Amino acid sequence: MNAEARVINPLEAASPFELRMNQSTGVAKSTVKAALRTGEMGFLHSFTTGSTVDGPGVRVVAWTAGCHWRCLYCHNPDTWNMMNGMAVTLARAAEELRKYRNGLQTMGGGFTLTGGEPLMQDRFAVRLFSAAKDMGIHTALNTNGQLGERLSDEELQQIDLVILDIKTWDRVAHRHLTGKENGPTLNFARRLAALKRPVWTRFVVVPGLTDNERDIAQIATFTASLGNVERVDVLPFHQMGRYKWKELNIPYTLENVEAPVRELIDRTSQRFRAVGLKAY
Numbered sequence: 001m002n003a004e005a006r007v008i009n010p011l012e013a014a015s016p017f018e019l020r021m022n023q024s025t026g027v028a029k030s031t032v033k034a035a036l037r038t039g040e041m042g043f044l045h046s047f048t049t050g051s052t053v054d055g056p057g058v059r060v061v062a063w064t065a066g067c068h069w070r071c072l073y074c075h076n077p078d079t080w081n082m083m084n085g086m087a088v089t090l091a092r093a094a095e096e097l098r099k100y101r102n103g104l105q106t107m108g109g110g111f112t113l114t115g116g117e118p119l120m121q122d123r124f125a126v127r128l129f130s131a132a133k134d135m136g137i138h139t140a141l142n143t144n145g146q147l148g149e150r151l152s153d154e155e156l157q158q159i160d161l162v163i164l165d166i167k168t169w170d171r172v173a174h175r176h177l178t179g180k181e182n183g184p185t186l187n188f189a190r191r192l193a194a195l196k197r198p199v200w201t202r203f204v205v206v207p208g209l210t211d212n213e214r215d216i217a218q219i220a221t222f223t224a225s226l227g228n229v230e231r232v233d234v235l236p237f238h239q240m241g242r243y244k245w246k247e248l249n250i251p252y253t254l255e256n257v258e259a260p261v262r263e264l265i266d267r268t269s270q271r272f273r274a275v276g277l278k279a280y
């Protein structure tokens with residue numbers, strides 16, 4: 001994308017690794033509250049296009065701002081604060097999607113909402129998914145699952161695929177890693193299974209943090225028991241977001257952690273395959 005186009009459409013980003021801050025400074029508290037209640041407006045870090053890793057086919061991805069977790073390996077800490085996102089009306093976000101409708105359909109792709117944590121803005125998410133479905137666009141939600149109960153069973157039907165992050169199994173380790181308990185995430189996974197909704201899961205391998213063999217085996221067993229998980233993406237930790245922690249002046253504890261070696265990734269994927277799951 002050239003600079004001129006970026007000025008015309010500041011919502012588009014070349015990648016989610018662009019640091020974006022204070023895009024909604026000055027938006028009144030009452031406006032934020034109304035937006036969260038009605039979903040008429042959302043707070044977005046950016047839109048990116050051409051993703052092949054956020055669901056089937058080629059995807060347009062909207063990155064929401066706002067997350068109540070504090071994952072030690074988060075590569076987008078600028079999305080933690082909702083006010084770092086740009087205030088975007090539902091109509092404008094839908095219009096952005098409409099531009100890509102034909103291409104997405106041709107390429108068997110779709111629209112993915114990720115973040116941040118999209119369900120911090122659950123009404124906006126539901127309404128944007130509904131607009132996408134009306135355009136015949138495949139929809140995917142990438143979530144940490146904590147706020148899954150904000151969506152009704154009917155609303156979950158509007159979402160063709162849930163990409164659920166399962167960070168680690170041990171409760172104490174999970175709290176250390178994210179600041180939160182993993183119970184709600186696992187309950188959301190069970191609920192999606194009961195509803196027979198399609199799910200992919202994601203697991204990030206961080207050497208020394210999430211690579212405990214017993215925990216991985218327990219996640220694999222749990223995931224396989226659900227019966228609705230179509231694939232597991234095993235992702236290597238990376239340092240592409242490190243500079244954001246520095247820019248935001250947030251203490252970063254993984255400064256010296258290196259990306260996992262190929263063999264660890266393969267061994268982890270194999271754990272999932274061993275219980276009958278497709279793992280990549």
Ligand code: SF4
Pocket residue numbers: 067068069070071073074075076077079115116117144178
């Ligand atoms: S849930 Fe996602 S956005 Fe939130 S802190 Fe964790 S990695 Fe970052």
